[in-house]
Amino acid sequence: MNTRDCDTEQGTAADLPCETQSFDDFDLHRDVERAIKEIGFETPTPVQAQTYDTIMDGRDVIVMAQTGTGKTAAFGIPIVQRLDPKDKGIAALALTPTRELALQVSKELSAIGKYRDIRCATVYGGASFTKQVAEVKQGARIVVGTPGRVLDHIRSRSISFAQVGLLVLDEADEMLSMGFEKEISEIIESLPKERQNLLFSATIPDDIRRLTQRYLDDAAIISVSGDAVAAKEISHFVYLVSGQGRQRDMVRILEAERPDSAIIFCNTRDETQLLARHLKSAGFNADWLNSDLSQHDREIIMARTRKEEIKYLVATDVAARGIDVSHLSHVINYSFPDSLEIYIHRTGRTGRMGRQGTAISLITPQDIGNLYYLRLTYKIYPIEKTLVDDAAEARNTEIDQLIALRQGFGAKLQQGFGPLARRVIQDVYAERIVAGLLGAYFDQQMGAALATAPQQAEEKPAPTQAKPKTAAPPRKDRSARPKAQKTDKKRPKTDPSKEKPEKKSNAPDTLDTDTPLEEIFIDAGRKDGLRISHLMQEIVQITGLPRTSIGKVRMLTRSTFITVPEDHFSTVLKAIGKIEVEGRPLKAEPSQKS
16 A cells, blocks of 8 residues: 655655645636636645645545545546536445435535536435435436445335445544444445445544455555644643532633534434523533434534534534534533544544634543553644632532522412512612522521431431332321331332343333243444334334334443334334444344244
């Protein structure tokens, strides 16, 4: 393999210009030049300048470049330049990890090919199968899609890829980290052997190397940034936090930093909603984005973010994958990622196209190891900043008190006091009156808390005793207390036989236990973002079966098992294959226990 590196710190390969001054050096077709000028491209970015000649020569290429460096145009311009509008059939296929990114790439390729009449079709899960086929039949020369849906079309033979001469794997490391390796391999095996392969990735982990060794032929490796993956204009900072009260810490950081705009990344979907709700209560213009939202709602949130109507977007990695926000000033890691590659993807969303950018991370004691490896592997040395100061503590207390007041009184107006409240607001001593009322209210709350604290300590049972489920009897009825304790101690001896039926009560009561049952294995679990409620809702909707006809669901970390009657086994098995989680279709098969 040939390696070409254009990192200003490490020097430049003699046979490769690091920067092309003009698109005129590409000798583009006039219709392509017209299109890119209309889009707003003035000069090629480094990744575009370095890859153009190699791609035009027909060689396989591995490109290491960050998100936001102009990668789509880097392969889009040469593809459109090479295609003949008079030819028919799909000539190029581009795979992306998410539907959002597929739509984004398709939109840009369509804009580049606008005046050459090079059409692009987008295929992804959750959209109409028939409409996608119709879009391709209207004369699409390029297809952009997610691996799961592209594979569906290949297996059903609804779209022919027999003439594909060029394959693009965009964000390849992300696709593999999402578990698409088998799908990608099956897609590649079904394509013509004589083709050009272009692989774009921010990092080159071991699974990428295995894929390239298997399918790429003498590929040229073009590294835009070498080991210093983060752009120089991005500043990296960390705040050391305990991990407790992290939402309040996030409020303090936003008050201290005051970002113009930011994506706040969380590791889980629950975190996004909880944090966004807390930020809204604290008065920030924030909203959340994760895969729990419908595709329509996700597109609305993304459009509002691009229009700068949302200042702080709280999102998971997968949901934010297709968002291209050029004005983003900050990326904040509310939860520090487990993978360094994910850190690179996140921080690559700020400081784009030479703009200033800032990456901030909340670091707990559990994250110190990952922070160390970030420094060691990518030579990124975040600056530690101090979180707590007296002014911030005071502001935080005020915010907590305001949230408590909103929760206590925001739902409805206290009956009969509306007119008086309006008079108080207009009174010349309004501030003093309100301050006095607030002081009395919070003093009363504190007094109530102190009054109940000793009683709770007395009522707390000894470690060896079972905690009573009902309130303790009055003190004068002391004779009843030992008897209650004895009853509680005896309960475990008499109740074990009753506990087993309660554990099995997950299955509907109406499920006929005399009917032969079979078990289905699903290759996803809690860590993959799968939820039992969502899974059952989808199965019921697709099959039309009542919920009571499906038995016990047992979800593990990376797998799920469903028990169903033998009569419904094949119906439910097929239905599960049509369900997607985080943009990836589920795979189901008979359990080995069946």
